[in-house]
Amino acid sequence: MAGSSRGPTRREVLVSGGSAAGLALAGCTGGDGDGDGNGSSDDGGGGGGSYTVSMEPVGEVTFESPPERWVANNGSWADMGVALGHEPPEALWLTSRYHTRYYDGIPDVSVDTSGMTDLYQNGVDKELFYELDADVHVIDPNFLLNRYSGWEQADIDEIDESVGPFFGNSIFSQEYAWHDDYQYYTLYEAFGKLAEAFQEQERYEQFVALHEEFQGRVEEIVPPEGERPEVAILWADGDQPETFLPYLISEGTSFKQWRDLGVRDALANSEVEDFHTNRGELDFETLLEVDPEVLLLRGQEGKTASEFQDTVVSFLENDDVASRLTAVQNGDVYRGGPLYQGPITNLVLTERAAGQVYGIEEELFDRDEVAGIVTGQ
Structure with a gap:
């Protein structure tokens, strides 16, 4: 198995209860759900115990503490992480499609993608996942299996067990035939799932309120x-x-x-x-x-x-x-x-x-x- 000679992975440290450096931006956490009735927390809000979040198609994923180092499939998830006050992901499928210029008009919010890694480099190298050593991979595993022929389910299972779990859904498009047999999430349903994983439910709820007000203004201007x-x-x-x-x-x-x-x-x-x-x-x-x-x-x-x-x-x-x-x-x-x-x-x-x-x-x-x-x- 690739990486079998390595020392304890970040996931093993997290599961064993080891401490980590902490989130980049201090903020309020808490709350008891993402507002859509899916997922659960064993300790009722991330107060120090393990908690479980459900995400199709991967099912239930248990976290011993909020993930810190992470990898995401695309800019949808990267932007959610930023919104939750989290450090940006270490890698994306293609960093060039994460357009951080959109943050330019928002005070104190910026992201530098120059240090991020492209997951896709004329293929997706499984060893790269070991090198990135993420606590969680916010990637729909079916995207890897269906958009790139070099991966099989055994590879997904290996990375899930040896590095960190997969936790993602291909929410940007509903046109892939392989996505017909499991649930899609709206933007805010998916956002709520990631908020649970990061234990940032309060920030999520604040964005929900802001978005509802925004939607009201949009409706007013539609002819x-x-x-x-x-x-x-x-x-x-x-x-x-x-x-x-x-x-x-x-x-x-x-x-x-x-x-x-x-x-x-x-x-x-x-x-x-x-x-x-x-x-x-x-x-x-x-x-x-x-x-x-x-x-x-x-x-x-x-x-x-x-x-x-x-x-x-x-x-x-x-x-x-x-x-x-x-x-x-x-x-x-x-x-x-x-x-x-x-x-x-x-x-x-x-x-x-x-x-x-x-x-x-x-x-x-x-x-x-x-x-x-x-x-x-």
Whole structure:
């Protein structure tokens, strides 16, 4: 077995009751659940004893103390950890898809990804999990088994037992066939699970209250259905994209802002199939047949709004076919948001999206309140 000559793992230290350095940000803990009735704590709130949290598809996971060193699948979970006042994860599937620029407008909240490790490096090396030595892996094991052919269930079991447990669910998309036979979680259901694992239920409840207030403001600015634009969400690589991957708005967390804003999906009313169905692409001619009122292009979150305008939009405006698109002619081509979002980034992205599709310029949430929750103040 890989790593069999190693000394005690962090998990063995935690299970044996050894102490660890403590969380990066001091804050209030406590509470007795995540608000959805799932999971349980043996000691009723993390006062020093072991506790168990239930997460599909891994089932019940028992913690002897709150995890400190952790690995996450993507930016959705990383953002949840930040929201809970926790140190960022040691590694992500691809760190380049965790867009920490969204934190720029929030006081005292920032994340440096330069020291993070990419789990995917032309494959996923099992030995890397030993090197990272995490207390918990916030990764859906089925993602590893189905998105990368190098892993088998025996590998999952080995890492679970020898390093640290898996504790995650692929919440960002509901289009994978392999995810049909176990529960999906909404963004806040999943957030509640991680809050239980980290024993940060009070911070979670504060975010729930903030989010409910935010949702009320969003509902107020959404116009009647007939006045909402038809949008197309497409993946577009590079500065001069000529083909696009179509994403139909679905129930995964990556579409939460668009569902909450009630936009109409232009692709849903066409013959275009979702990218997950047949891995198909659209060219300018096919897109012109659909001719959405608003184009929302993913794969562009590394750019600022002005950089996006100066590259992608400028290219479309100067292309003979693309320039005929209604969205291009009307100046309604925008960055379409990332694949992954957590509680903080969802606030930022929804507010940004409201400006894109409805022209709303006001702030829809209090940055200082978010900062106060994260920092425990």
